[in-house]
Structure formats: C-alpha cells, structure tokens
Amino acid sequence: MTAANWCRIAIDGAPRLGRLDGDRIALYDGDLFADPVANGTVVDAADALWLPPVLPRQFLGLWNNFHERQQLEKTQIPDFPLFFVKLGESLSAHRQPIRRPAGFSGRVKFEAELGIVIGKPCYQPSRDAIDDFIFGYTCVNDVTAPEPLFANGEFHQWCRAKSFPGFGPIGPVIATGIDPSTLRVRGILDGEVKQDYPVSDMIFSPQEIVWHLAREIALYPGDVIACGTSVGAVDMADGQTIVIEIPGIGRLDNRLE
Numbered sequence: 001m002t003a004a005n006w007c008r009i010a011i012d013g014a015p016r017l018g019r020l021d022g023d024r025i026a027l028y029d030g031d032l033f034a035d036p037v038a039n040g041t042v043v044d045a046a047d048a049l050w051l052p053p054v055l056p057r058q059f060l061g062l063w064n065n066f067h068e069r070q071q072l073e074k075t076q077i078p079d080f081p082l083f084f085v086k087l088g089e090s091l092s093a094h095r096q097p098i099r100r101p102a103g104f105s106g107r108v109k110f111e112a113e114l115g116i117v118i119g120k121p122c123y124q125p126s127r128d129a130i131d132d133f134i135f136g137y138t139c140v141n142d143v144t145a146p147e148p149l150f151a152n153g154e155f156h157q158w159c160r161a162k163s164f165p166g167f168g169p170i171g172p173v174i175a176t177g178i179d180p181s182t183l184r185v186r187g188i189l190d191g192e193v194k195q196d197y198p199v200s201d202m203i204f205s206p207q208e209i210v211w212h213l214a215r216e217i218a219l220y221p222g223d224v225i226a227c228g229t230s231v232g233a234v235d236m237a238d239g240q241t242i243v244i245e246i247p248g249i250g251r252l253d254n255r256l257e
Contacts, residue, residue: 003177005250006032006136008051011043015051018043020173033119033135033221050094053138053174054117054222059086060213061113061142061162065203065228072231081204081212083225084158086142090168097257098143098166100238106147108236108256111229112187112195112244115140116206117174122219130207133219136176137183137206139244139252140226143167146235170224175249180206187233188243197230 005020011027017036018025023045030036032054063082064075092098100108119135142162149161162168180199187195199205204212209225219225236242236256244252 001136001177003175005173005175007048007053007171007173009043010049010051018048020045050096050172052091052093053171054224055091056088056222056224057220058217058223059088059091059168059226060084060224061086061140061226062204062209062228063158065209066197066201066230067203068197068201069230070203077203081209083213084162086168086226087159087163089165090143090163092166092169092254094169094172094252094254096166096169096254098141098169098236098242098254099257101164104145104164106145109144109146109233110187110189110236110242110244111142111144111233112185113140113142113226113229114138114180114183114185114199114206114246115170116210116225116227118210118219118223118225119221121221122210122214123217125211125214127211130211133214134206134210135221136174137178137180137246137249138170138174138224139172139246139249140224141169141242141244141252141254142226142229143169169244169252169254171250171252173250178248183246183248185230186243186245187229188245189234189236190240194234195230195232197232199227201230202227 027041028036122133
C-alpha cells in the first residue's frame with residue numbers, strides 16, 4: 001500500500017477526510033476504505049480541529065503482549081492474544097482533553113500503544129494474507145482507571161476501567177505503507193520519557209494479533225486493535241500532558257483535566 005497519513009478533521013462542524021503532508025492537509029471526498037478522491041482543497045494542519053481518524057465498530061486492546069513486561073511481572077506467555085473491549089464512548093482524538101467523570105477522583109494511568117486499523121471485512125483469513133486486511137497503523141493511548149479494574153477480586157473489570165468517556169484517544173493519523181516491526185513507541189509525560197520500547201518485542205506481532213482474533217470474531221473496516229503496552233506506564237496527575245509518539249506515524253497529545 002502507498003505510504004500516506006490519513007486523518008479526519010472538523011470543518012464548519014462537519015467531519016472531513018484528509019491526507020496529511022507536512023504541515024498541510026489535503027481534503028478528500030468519499031470513503032477512506034474505497035479509494036477516496038482529492039477535491040483540491042488544502043488546509044493548514046496547525047489550525048485543524050482533529051477528530052479520531054476512524055470511528056471503529058469495535059475498539060479492542062491487548063494485555064500481556066510484550067516480553068519485557070511479561071518477564072518483569074513474571075506472568076505466563078499466553079497462547080492466544082488476551083484482549084478486552086473499550087466501549088465506543090471512550091474514543092477520543094488528538095488534542096482533546098482526557099476528563100475525569102463527575103465524582104471520580106481515582107487514579108488515571110496512560111498506556112502508550114501501537115494501534116492496528118482494519119481495512120477490509122476479516123473473518124478466518126489465511127495466515128499469509130493478513131497484511132491485505134490491515135489498512136494502517138495509528139497511535140493509541142489506552143487510558144485506564146486501575147482501581148475499578150481490580151475492585152472485584154473475582155472478576156477484573158477491564159471494560160469498565162478502560163471505557164470512561166475520552167479514555168481512548170487515537171490518531172492523529174493512520175499511517176499506511178509502513179512496516180510496524182521497525183517502529184518504537186514512546187510515552188512522554190510533561191516532557192519526560194516514561195516509555196520507549198520496540199514493537200519488535202511483542203509476543204504477538206500485529207499480523208499475528210489480527211490472524212488469531214479473526215479466527216474467532218469478525219473484524220470490520222475501521223476497527224482498531226491496540227497492541228498492548230510495555231513497561232513504564234504510570235499514573236497521570238490533573239493538568240499533565242501525555243504524548244504518545246511513534247516515529248513514522250506521529251504524536252498524539254492529550255491533557256488530563
């Protein structure tokens with residue numbers, strides 16, 4: 001697939017599809033997954049009101065998918081990707097605030113992650129065709145409230161802890177035509193690097209994640225799968241800014257309020 005950085009921005013209150021090139025965004029008409037066409041309009045990226053680059057039907061995330069973290073925490077290597085669901089209201093975008101729900105004063109933790117974006121309906125594909133179903137990759141902040149997660153010792157509440165409104169920033173772009181195995185993921189809190197790890201340390205690569213999951217559940221164009229995080233993720237304090245940076249894709253900036 002041709003290398004490109006696709007995005008969605010709001011203009012006059014309406015969502016528009018765009019392709020970022022340097023500091024300019026060329027606007028396109030049509031469906032992102034069906035050969036959209038440039039309409040000749042170009043806008044300044046500095047003035048853009050960013051939207052999530054896709055609206056996923058399913059927003060999934062992985063746990064325990066990095067060797068370094070697995071070895072540190074002495075967990076078992078799974079034989080199938082351990083995944084959970086982030087509900088749709090958690091979806092957020094570049095430069096949008098991460099807001100605490102009213103009355104919630106507990107811990108809030110960032111997790112810097114690579115996100116897979118599905119480009120075609122995908123169910124029980126052949127293993128050697130997986131790249132045909134992956135449209136591209138994006139930055140994900142899998143924001144988590146650790147206290148609700150472990151509030152019940154018999155049933156860890158993954159969906160609850162990760163699905164507060166705004167707890168799933170993605171973007172700002174979807175990068176196509178890149179090799180994810182060469183990427184590094186960084187989490188930068190108020191200018192201090194907290195996470196910096198290679199995608200190549202994954203237990204299940206992005207292609208393996210899609211293949212395993214699609215053996216059992218149908219995936220759809222626009223679905224997002226967060227690939228899990230490695231060591232170094234920490235709590236955020238109100239007023240702090242967290243940047244998820246993946247060179248080759250971009251920087252996803254959000255502030256906890």
